[in-house]
Amino acid sequence: MMSTLRLLRFILMVISGVCGTFFNCSIVGLNFRFWRDITISGSYKKILFVIGLVNIFMQGILIFEGIFDTLPFGRDQTRLLLIMTLEFALFGVSIWSTTWLSMFCCLRLLNSSHWLFLKIRVKFFSWLSYLIVASALVSLAINLPIFWTTTLDNPYNTSEFTNMSGQRITVDYYYMIFSLVFSFSFPFSMTCVSIGLSVSTLLRHIWRISNSDSHLTSAQLQGHHQAVRTMVIRVVVDFLFFLIIVIGIANSSILNSLAYSLLWMIIVTYPTSQAFILIFGNPKLRSGVWGVLKALGK
Numbered sequence: 001m002m003s004t005l006r007l008l009r010f011i012l013m014v015i016s017g018v019c020g021t022f023f024n025c026s027i028v029g030l031n032f033r034f035w036r037d038i039t040i041s042g043s044y045k046k047i048l049f050v051i052g053l054v055n056i057f058m059q060g061i062l063i064f065e066g067i068f069d070t071l072p073f074g075r076d077q078t079r080l081l082l083i084m085t086l087e088f089a090l091f092g093v094s095i096w097s098t099t100w101l102s103m104f105c106c107l108r109l110l111n112s113s114h115w116l117f118l119k120i121r122v123k124f125f126s127w128l129s130y131l132i133v134a135s136a137l138v139s140l141a142i143n144l145p146i147f148w149t150t151t152l153d154n155p156y157n158t159s160e161f162t163n164m165s166g167q168r169i170t171v172d173y174y175y176m177i178f179s180l181v182f183s184f185s186f187p188f189s190m191t192c193v194s195i196g197l198s199v200s201t202l203l204r205h206i207w208r209i210s211n212s213d214s215h216l217t218s219a220q221l222q223g224h225h226q227a228v229r230t231m232v233i234r235v236v237v238d239f240l241f242f243l244i245i246v247i248g249i250a251n252s253s254i255l256n257s258l259a260y261s262l263l264w265m266i267i268v269t270y271p272t273s274q275a276f277i278l279i280f281g282n283p284k285l286r287s288g289v290w291g292v293l294k295a296l297g298k
Contacts, residue, residue: 019272021059032049062087088179092143149175184246234277
């Protein structure tokens with residue numbers, strides 16, 4: 001059973017590593033010159049650049065974790081705790097980046113002349129760079145104590161709850177609740193509200209033009225429907241990922257070898273799935289990645 005699990009972990013790690021690295025590197029490369037664009041689209045490219053960059057680092061950390069779990073020298077407790085701390089910090093940065101992207105789309109789609117809404121939109125676009133840096137630093141500061149509050153030890157009873165490297169994980173649940181609330185729950189709630197407002201705005205717009213004499217083409221309508229599907233899929237993927245993290249921490253009984261491997265295999269696909277949703281939900285990104293693929297195929 002263990003050899004089969006390790007083989008599945010290795011195959012999934014290779015597939016996710018290759019696809020995820022290519023997709024996220026394409027996102028970073030296509031949005032690399034965001035600083036030259038001082039328009040609102042430049043802010044959008046800035047968020048995509050950060051998301052792609054964070055996903056690349058996250059993909060690398062997850063791959064290194066999978067490699068270290070199969071090697072004897074990779075079972076060093078300090079190294080494993082450092083990897084775990086970096087993973088949670090990068091997960092937090094990724095969730096916050098998704099929040100800023102969702103708020104960006106929401107503020108672009110909502111049409112209101114209220115002075116408070118206009119002020120919030122202006123402030124958000126002007127402070128976006130500071131918000132991205134601040135959220136990354138806050139996520140790092142919140143998750144850094146994981147290195148000291150989490151302990152790993154080798155259980156005498158091999159049937160006890162361990163990860164694939166044979167280490168029993170003991171976490172400080174009070175601290176983890178604090179970390180999950182401020183690194184995941186709070187930004188995820190903001191993401192849900194932003195996406196909910198964006199989807200409702202798009203649906204009202206689609207209903208309005210469908211019942212009018214508007215000359216909007218079927219391609220434009222299809223683009224609106226695709227935007228709605230992309231937002232819904234994005235929030236579902238983030239919710240499932242968040243739920244897996246919560247279950248993995250709240251219930252220590254799933255931290256055995258089999259369940260740990262299943263959770264790891266789901267988590268390792270997160271950077272790839274996130275990049276996939278971004279690319280195929282954005283026509284410009286999709287055409288850019290397709291151009292890269294055709295150039296590589298020559």
